[in-house]
Amino acid sequence: MPVGIRLVSGNSHKALSRAISGHLEVPETSSTITRFSDGEIMLQITENVRGSDVFVIQSTCTPVNENLMELLLMLDALKRASAGRITAVMPYYGYARQDRKVQPRVPISSKLVADLITVAGASRLLAMDLHAGQIQGFFNIPVDHLYGSPVIFDYIKRCEFKDLVIVSPDAGGVERARNFARRLKATIAIIDKRRESANVSQVMNVVGDVEGRDAVILDDMIDTAGTITQAAQALKDKGARKVCAACTHAVLSGPAVERINASAIEELIVTNTIPLDSKQGQCPKLKVLSVAPLFAEAIKRIHEESSISSLFV
Numbered sequence: 001m002p003v004g005i006r007l008v009s010g011n012s013h014k015a016l017s018r019a020i021s022g023h024l025e026v027p028e029t030s031s032t033i034t035r036f037s038d039g040e041i042m043l044q045i046t047e048n049v050r051g052s053d054v055f056v057i058q059s060t061c062t063p064v065n066e067n068l069m070e071l072l073l074m075l076d077a078l079k080r081a082s083a084g085r086i087t088a089v090m091p092y093y094g095y096a097r098q099d100r101k102v103q104p105r106v107p108i109s110s111k112l113v114a115d116l117i118t119v120a121g122a123s124r125l126l127a128m129d130l131h132a133g134q135i136q137g138f139f140n141i142p143v144d145h146l147y148g149s150p151v152i153f154d155y156i157k158r159c160e161f162k163d164l165v166i167v168s169p170d171a172g173g174v175e176r177a178r179n180f181a182r183r184l185k186a187t188i189a190i191i192d193k194r195r196e197s198a199n200v201s202q203v204m205n206v207v208g209d210v211e212g213r214d215a216v217i218l219d220d221m222i223d224t225a226g227t228i229t230q231a232a233q234a235l236k237d238k239g240a241r242k243v244c245a246a247c248t249h250a251v252l253s254g255p256a257v258e259r260i261n262a263s264a265i266e267e268l269i270v271t272n273t274i275p276l277d278s279k280q281g282q283c284p285k286l287k288v289l290s291v292a293p294l295f296a297e298a299i300k301r302i303h304e305e306s307s308i309s310s311l312f313v
Contacts, residue, residue, distance in 0.1 A: 007057060156184065166218055250270035268285045
């Protein structure tokens with residue numbers, strides 16, 4: 001058991017926090033999170049953390065604003081309790097899609113969240129598959145950026161796919177698909193799409209040969225599943241033998257589960273950076289892989305001041 005590590009968990013994903021705790025053999029530091037009658041959050045760290053190396057585990061998933069506020073209050077409480085170093089461990093970083101101005105008079109929300117986390121007391125960030133890589137530059141503190149691809153890669157490698165082709169659902173994901181395909185000795189294809197508005201997209205064309213092949217659509221997150229299900233149908237229309245999909249962050253909001261169940265996708269491979277609710281958990285096409293060992297190893301190496309670059313693949 002690494003000496004000096006403290007794990008503090010919010011309410012966003014207790015199962016993942018417990019799994020990380022188990023891999024590290026470090027018990028979670030106790031805290032209480034209650035609310036006033038008007039919903040205002042009241043929080044207390046109930047153990048001494050003075051001088052400790054503290055890791056705060058909190059995904060800012062649904063309910064996003066509640067979980068973000070919990071994280072900020074935990075960071076502030078630990079700062080005022082004189083913790084030695086405070087690392088915000090965010091398996092899923094909410095507001096990451098709002099990383100630039102795409103219209104007049106809109107905020108850059110992911111930069112604002114970065115500022116809030118830093119001011120609240122974080123001295124380091126550990127995150128996974130940020131929607132936009134430049135978000136690392138929004139922080140003036142060290143950022144360790146993990147990827148869910150090693151976990152997904154190991155699973156896909158064990159599957160018996162025939163003439164595998166890795167598919168990027170848009171032009172922005174081509175580098176991710178190319179790196180993945182190279183390691184699997186597979187080919188790549190690209191979905192050419194036009195996004196009409198937020199959460200609405202229209203698949204236009206498939207670039208690449210998919211006929212008679214097994215296709216895996218690779219993305220960082222799936223929200224309403226509109227893009228991924230349209231992409232799956234486009235691949236089927238072009239003669240793909242089997243279509244699966246994989247992503248790190250299973251947001252699965254709104255009609256996502258219904259769309260996936262009715263789609264040409266045979267299996268949806270996701271990680272557990274976001275907890276599944278009862279509706280999502282009943283989706284028969286879901287295969288959930290755990291990233292707890294990866295986060296546990298990263299936390300251990302950060303604490304020991306050893307290199308974690310081998311985990312950035």
